[in-house]
Amino acid sequence: MNDSQRPALGDAKPGVGRERRGLTDQPRGEVQLERQPQLDLIAREDERTTDEVIGVGSGRVRITRERHEDRERASHRATVAWAIPLGVVASLAGCRAEVAEVDGAFYDGDGRAVHCAINLDDAAGNTVESVDAALDRALERGEVVELYAHKPGVTVPLAKLEHVLAAARDRGLAFVTYADFAAGTDVRPGLALSFDDSGVPNWMSARPLFQQYGARVTFFVTRYGVFSDDYRAQLRVLADDGHDIAAHSVAHYRAPSYVEENGLQAYLDDEAVPSIEVLRRDGYAVTAFAYPFGARTSELDDALLAHVPVLRSVSFSLQGAVSPCPH
Numbered sequence: 001m002n003d004s005q006r007p008a009l010g011d012a013k014p015g016v017g018r019e020r021r022g023l024t025d026q027p028r029g030e031v032q033l034e035r036q037p038q039l040d041l042i043a044r045e046d047e048r049t050t051d052e053v054i055g056v057g058s059g060r061v062r063i064t065r066e067r068h069e070d071r072e073r074a075s076h077r078a079t080v081a082w083a084i085p086l087g088v089v090a091s092l093a094g095c096r097a098e099v100a101e102v103d104g105a106f107y108d109g110d111g112r113a114v115h116c117a118i119n120l121d122d123a124a125g126n127t128v129e130s131v132d133a134a135l136d137r138a139l140e141r142g143e144v145v146e147l148y149a150h151k152p153g154v155t156v157p158l159a160k161l162e163h164v165l166a167a168a169r170d171r172g173l174a175f176v177t178y179a180d181f182a183a184g185t186d187v188r189p190g191l192a193l194s195f196d197d198s199g200v201p202n203w204m205s206a207r208p209l210f211q212q213y214g215a216r217v218t219f220f221v222t223r224y225g226v227f228s229d230d231y232r233a234q235l236r237v238l239a240d241d242g243h244d245i246a247a248h249s250v251a252h253y254r255a256p257s258y259v260e261e262n263g264l265q266a267y268l269d270d271e272a273v274p275s276i277e278v279l280r281r282d283g284y285a286v287t288a289f290a291y292p293f294g295a296r297t298s299e300l301d302d303a304l305l306a307h308v309p310v311l312r313s314v315s316f317s318l319q320g321a322v323s324p325c326p327h
């Protein structure tokens, strides 16, 4: 059975996720859904573009709208946000910086709690040449370059991933996890590569590459609470290989918007803390949390750092887009 035939989450209730009210008329691109069955959210993962498309602060390319009809019908948490398709974003926002120019994606050993990664997915438009130059910078300056992607073989080609792993190895860069950052282990120069969301079978498809290049990576997991036994078993295999398992919220809402609507405590109680605890209950030593879309505030940082020592946001290479990264 291939992935497209497989029910993404075997233990979800039949019938959930069929309702997609009001969403079919939206433009292609990232959609932040109102609260609804999680299976539906998982199904929509494939439809969305990358986290980079929508940056907090990239106000000129982002539209947020209250859908009052939905609020009245069902929920008081009905913010729907989406981005204009990537090509339009590019034309609005101008050129793309070289990855090596995006300072926020390079860790210089300063012990920061909020890290930022730059997107390796094809949709983010960062070329392998640009990534190579970033690896060169990490080597030359004794830094850790932080890169992230979603689904090997889907959002990032396996060949591109292999190129990056080989390029890191060839430069003698250490493979760094967010647990290493949390432990204060100073492993520079290096590459901190992470994978976000719920694409466990896709992560498994890259396992031979990780093994071939001796790579240790971090998986920022969202929706673990509704994972099937099969997904959980595969994640365990990856953890047993030495990869780091970390948290990426319960249902992948944009944290600052959630706080705006529901309050900080609700975000912690509904989205952040349970996503950490559900993994810890299964034995994972979760030491990091990645913000969905990288979207953060210093208020959120302070609150979340009571629960994990390390946070991960994102840096954009798109010039004109304001990165949520604090560095």
Ligand SMILES: [Zn+2]
Pocket (backbone or CB within 6 Å): 051, 196, 197, 222, 248, 252, 291, 292, 293
């Ligand atoms: Zn994500």
